[in-house]
Amino acid sequence: KNQVEQSPQSLIILEGKNCTLQCNYTVSPxxxxxxxxxxxxxxxxSLTIMTFSENTKSNGxxxxxxxxxxxxxxxxxxxxxxxxxxxxxxxxxxxxxxxxPTFGRGTSLIVHP
Amino acid sequence: xxGVTQTPRHLVMGMTNKKSLKCEQHLGHNAMYWYxxxxxxxxxxxxxxxxxxxxxxxxxxxxFSPECPNSSHLFLHLHTLQPEDSALYxxxxxxxxxxxxxxxxxxxxxxxxx
Numbered sequence: 001k002n003q004v005e006q007s008p009q010s011l012i013i014l015e016g017k018n019c020t021l022q023c024n025y026t027v028s029p030x031x032x033x034x035x036x037x038x039x040x041x042x043x044x045x046s047l048t049i050m051t052f053s054e055n056t057k058s059n060g061x062x063x064x065x066x067x068x069x070x071x072x073x074x075x076x077x078x079x080x081x082x083x084x085x086x087x088x089x090x091x092x093x094x095x096x097x098x099x100x101p102t103f104g105r106g107t108s109l110i111v112h113p
Numbered sequence: 114x115x116g117v118t119q120t121p122r123h124l125v126m127g128m129t130n131k132k133s134l135k136c137e138q139h140l141g142h143n144a145m146y147w148y149x150x151x152x153x154x155x156x157x158x159x160x161x162x163x164x165x166x167x168x169x170x171x172x173x174x175x176x177f178s179p180e181c182p183n184s185s186h187l188f189l190h191l192h193t194l195q196p197e198d199s200a201l202y203x204x205x206x207x208x209x210x211x212x213x214x215x216x217x218x219x220x221x222x223x224x225x226x227x
Contacts, residue, residue, distance in 0.1 A: 101216075
């Protein structure tokens with residue numbers, strides 16, 4: 001069964017600090033991995049997408065990495081801001097067939113001033 | 114504005130009521146989806162429509178009934194729901210079916226069943 005596990009479940013950091021969120025998956029065969037940001041009471045918004053051949057992708061202060069061999073991904077946030085407070089969801093899609101994505105439970109990030 | 118609009122944003126209903134959730138996408142996409150998001154659980158896929166044809170029904174109870182009259186509109190009709198159906202219901206669209214493309218989500222409809 002395809003699974004996506006995220007850690008930590010929640011994280012509290014001070015404004016300006018960096019943090020790294022983890023995602024481990026068992027989805028196979030692999031197609032792509034996305035990170036979504038979901039603000040409280042809003043829908044998820046895509047931050048990055050990576051395919052098998054990519055191991056780093058940046059979007060402003062967000063940098064995602066992918067190790068397809070160990071089936072791990074991380075999302076690094078640099079110089080955090082209050083607006084980074086949100087849930088970050090890792091989503092992995094399998095190739096072939098319907099590409100149905102598997103969602104992680106998300107990491108809840110709170111940035112304090 | 115996300116390009117995917119959901120109404121109502123909040124809904125409270127009794128177990129004997131009948132209500133509907135509406136989703137409209139302004140992106141010219143061909144596929145639309147309903148997802149359920151419960152606290153501390155991953156998003157659960159409910160239904161997928163591609164070019165107005167239902168292509169996925171993920172073992173959803175019959176008290177949830179989807180309708181896709183055209184490629185821009187998607188409804189979720191609700192009747193005789195249970196308290197455990199209380200959740201955030203998210204609509205999404207993508208350029209093509211098969212999930213290969215990015216999912217664009219609406220803001221969600223927060224449903225409370227009393």
